[in-house]
Amino acid sequence: MATAVLLPSPTPPDYHRIVSPTLRVSDDPEIPIPVGILACQRDPLLRSLDTSVVAASVSQPEPPPAKKPTKKAVIAPAIPSDPLIEVILHDTVIFPEGGGQPTDTGIITTVADGAVWEVVQAKRHGGHAVHYVRVASGDTDKALLAFAPGASVTVALGQSGFDRRYDHMSMHTSQHLLSALLETRLELPTLSWSLTTYPSPCYVEIPRGMTPEEITSIQNEANRLVFEGRRVHVEVEELDRTQEKPAPKLQSGRAVGKGLPDDYTGGVKRVVVIDGVDRNPCCGTHLPSLHNLQLFLLPHTDALARSTTTNARLYFLVGPRLIAHLTSSHNLLTNTATILSCGAPQVPDRVNQVVDERKRAEKRRDDVEAELARHLADELVKEMAQVPEGGLHKRHLHRTDDSANVLGFLSAISFAFTNAAASTANPHLVVLTSSPSSQSASSTTVVLLFGSDDKKVKEAGEGLKSRLGVKGGGKGTKWSGKYTGVWREAKESATLQGLLGGF
Structure with a gap:
């Protein structure tokens, strides 16, 4: 994963602001600090924390859903097959998924024995952050003993965990900025948003598409605020559910955003503030400055067709994902320029030139194939003229051809033959086969059978199936199929000749 160019500065002391006079962060090690005022939310750049265990239990796998699962908004890491235990700590730097932001990953070190335990994900249960800890040894009893209530531990993100967190914070804070500008500048509410898997661009869903001019104006305004380095802080107060309002809805009935989860029992309301730009309730982690x-x-x-309206997804990149995108795009452009033997600025013109040349080459190829098809058809008609009147003209023509559309070429021969033989009434049964120049056990030989009598064509097709294992079918006077394997003159062609000889 690409990392940011600038190292983040420490979180300012006034980033986390408790605005309720009765709310405080508990220092009782036997009481878990609720989601909303966890250390990861008070100081999003904090990487490790000394704390203690409140409770631990063996994790029970969730039963499979009774119906088809719906698409999840957040992307959780893959869960290992090893047993897991669920650990609740007094406090943590590992963010549990929420607000559209995926879970953090990290490690816990038990101080008593110095053992390091992997935290594969964290979730919010009610108001508590629950860490899903991998038990690599499979000995859950030993793990529960190590995580006995009161045990001292160090919980940390680790480098990979912090890179993941920094990416999530960058995208989440930029989503707040983007949504605020869309609503205040263009009256476009954010219906939903998705924090996609790195390094794909994230997106917000809005009620309509945007013009290029609108996109440019929002992008320019966002960049201006980024370069100004507008500060970000969090205001926290006690939650009064009686004062909470449901998410507003559009005329179509579609909700704008999401309200507070019904199962949230933490009792804390958290508002993320971008100075002079936005105030928005959110439980996620956010960078302390737009500078980062x-x-x-x-x-x-991208337009999305709904039953009642057409919404759109507006994609965005920022921070580590933007660096990854620019690096990848630069490498692709440089490699393409090398292949085309030109400088990067000349790539569009050179690509247009290559496309034009390919179109002309395809036209020449099609013309040559059409001419060759007519020539082969004329030869078949001449041969048919040598057959005594009323006799059945039986012919097998095999070709070696590496064309991308072999069946199309064989069909062109059959059409040309039909047109050329229209003035004659001689019955005929013709089989055309075509194999690639390099053959193996998995090679495919295309078979096209046509004739003047649909019954004979059907009978010959059944013979190709039974004698050569050709898979195919047809209707009327045409039948086509494929033979898998090496097509040999002495065996497969001889067998086909024998089949024709029976008519």
Whole structure:
């Protein structure tokens, strides 16, 4: 994963602001701090924390869903097959999934024995952050003993965990910025958003598509605020559910955003503030300054057809994902320029030139194939003229051809033959086969059978199936199929000749 160019500065002391006079962060090690004022939410750049265990239990696998699962908004890491235990700590730097932001991963070190345990994911249960800890040895009893209530531990993100967190924070904070600008500048509410898997661009869903001019204006405004380095802080107060309002809805009935989860029992309300730009309730982790976002990019929009309206996805890249995108794009452009033997600025013109040349080459190829098809058909008609009147003209013609559309070429021969033989009434039964120049046990030989009598064509097709194992079918006076394997003159062609000889 690409990392940000600038190292983040420490979180300012006024980033986390408790605005309720009765709310405080508990220092009782036997009480878990609720989701909303966890250490990862108070200081999003904190990488490790000394804390203690409140509770631990063996994790029971969730039963399979009774119906088809719906698409999840957040992307959880793959769960290992090893047993897991669920650990609740007094406090943590590992963020449990929520607010559209995926879970963090990290490690826990038990101080008593110095053992390091992998945290594969964290989830919010009610108001508590639950760590899913991998038991690599499979000995859950030993793990539960190590995580006995009161045990001292160090919980940390680790480098990979912090890179993951920094990426999520960058995208999440930029989504708040983007949604605020869309609503205040263009009156476009954010219906939903998705924090996709790195390094894909994330997106917000909006009620309509945007013009290129609108996209440019929002992008320019976002970049201006990024370069100004607008500060971000969090305000926290006690939650009064009686004052909470449901998410607003559009005329179509589609909700704008999401309300507070019904199972949230933490009793804390958290509002993320971008100075002079946005105030928005959110439980996720956010960077303390827009400076850390670096550049902001809106690549494109995709229309989404709904039953009542047409929504659109507006994609964006920022921070580590933008760096990965620019690096990948630069490498692709450089490699393409090398292949085309030109400088990067000349790539579009050179690609257009190559496309034009390919179209002309395809036209020449089609013309040559059509001419060759007519020539082969004329030869078959001449041979048919040598057959005594009323006799059945039986012919097998085999070709070696590496064309991408072998059946099309064989069909062109049959059409040309039919047109050329229209003035004659001689009955005929013709089999055309074509194999690639390099053959193996998995090679495919295309077979096309046509004739003047649909009954004979059907009978010959059945013979190709039974004698050569050709898979195919047809209707009327044409039958086509494929033979898998090496086509040999002495065996497969001889067998086909014998089949024709029976008519």
